[in-house]
Amino acid sequence: xxRALWRSLPGPxxxxxxxxxxxxxxxxxxxxxxxxxxxxxxxVDDQATVGPAS
Amino acid sequence: xxxxxxxxxPSAAVKALGVAGELLIxxxxxxxxxxxxxxxxxxxxxxxxxxxxxxxxxxxxxxQLKSQAxxxxxxxxxxAAAAGDQRPSAVPVMAEPPNIADTIGVVYIPRLGSDWRRxxxxxxxxxxxxxxxxxxxxxxxxxxxxxxxxxxxxAAHDIGYGNSFLNLSKLRLGDKVYIQTSLGxxxxxxxxxxxxxxxxxxxxxxxxxxSRTPGSDRLIxxxxxxxxxxxxxxxxxxxxxxxxxxxxxxxxxAPLLAKDG
Numbered sequence: 001x002x003r004a005l006w007r008s009l010p011g012p013x014x015x016x017x018x019x020x021x022x023x024x025x026x027x028x029x030x031x032x033x034x035x036x037x038x039x040x041x042x043x044v045d046d047q048a049t050v051g052p053a054s
Numbered sequence: 055x056x057x058x059x060x061x062x063x064p065s066a067a068v069k070a071l072g073v074a075g076e077l078l079i080x081x082x083x084x085x086x087x088x089x090x091x092x093x094x095x096x097x098x099x100x101x102x103x104x105x106x107x108x109x110x111x112x113x114x115x116x117x118q119l120k121s122q123a124x125x126x127x128x129x130x131x132x133x134a135a136a137a138g139d140q141r142p143s144a145v146p147v148m149a150e151p152p153n154i155a156d157t158i159g160v161v162y163i164p165r166l167g168s169d170w171r172r173x174x175x176x177x178x179x180x181x182x183x184x185x186x187x188x189x190x191x192x193x194x195x196x197x198x199x200x201x202x203x204x205x206x207x208x209a210a211h212d213i214g215y216g217n218s219f220l221n222l223s224k225l226r227l228g229d230k231v232y233i234q235t236s237l238g239x240x241x242x243x244x245x246x247x248x249x250x251x252x253x254x255x256x257x258x259x260x261x262x263x264x265s266r267t268p269g270s271d272r273l274i275x276x277x278x279x280x281x282x283x284x285x286x287x288x289x290x291x292x293x294x295x296x297x298x299x300x301x302x303x304x305x306x307x308a309p310l311l312a313k314d315g
Binding site: 002031032035036040046049051 | 076077084087088092095178180184192194209210211212213214219252255257258277278279284285286289291
């Protein structure tokens with residue numbers, strides 16, 4: 001999978017690394033803004049209050 | 055990153071296994087990142103934001119208080135406590151806001167950090183109050199308001215969304231909890247902890263854990279989950295007692311408030 005990705009990138013090694021770094025940055029932003037908030041809301045039991053379980 | 059074996063071309067099954075393995079590793083890394091994000095990165099970002107908006111709110115409340123106090127005796131002041139009267143009967147108590155997420159004031163607890171402060175909103179609604187980047191601390195609807203007779207009960211997360219009460223169980227006897235509202239500053243002093251089951255709603259009673267008893271004391275109860283792991287199987291309630299009201303900010307907060315300008 002990652003090997004295929006690496007092969008599909010154009011240009012010399014330096015350019016490929018730059019492209020990968022950019023892709024990683026975009027991925028981290030997507031995770032931070034959308035994926036992780038969704039995971040937190042879906043999987044984490046974060047009740048801080050006393051009272052009937054909701 | 056990839057293994058450099060099998061250049062001659064592995065079978066389709068081996069290739070599929072390789073892809074599956076890489077996918078699993080990717081998922082594991084993302085889950086690991088999520089844990090770090092949830093416990094450290096997001097609380098840090100959200101906490102800074104919550105402190106920032108609380109500072110703004112605090113400044114606004116102070117200005118509001120000043121403008122109310124400046125025309126002396128022209129307007130009938132709410133309560134007779136403008137001159138720092140410390141008799142309990144002279145403590146002005148604001149009415150409970152009608153809507154969830156209405157702003158009540160700003161909470162200061164120096165033990166939780168020299169810069170620690172959070173906006174206090176009506177209700178313990180998860181989305182609008184506890185998880186909000188502009189709040190963090192919620193008031194249990196129906197409990198007393200700051201300075202009121204009975205139990206003024208508030209809640210916040212320990213881990214996640216600003217880590218507001220992460221260090222709540224580090225409070226020590228005599229630590230102060232300050233509540234700033236549009237009327238002035240209410241001071242409570244921490245007294246003790248109680249560790250309870252998550253459904254122990256009786257810690258919010260006017261006399262905590264003694265149901266259906268009208269209390270005559272002015273108490274505060276701060277709750278959060280405990281311990282700070284998932285799922286949190288217990289809750290901690292931190293109790294305190296009311297010590298005074300003033301229209302002037304407390305001396306202990308002077309350095310922090312001076313930074314606001």
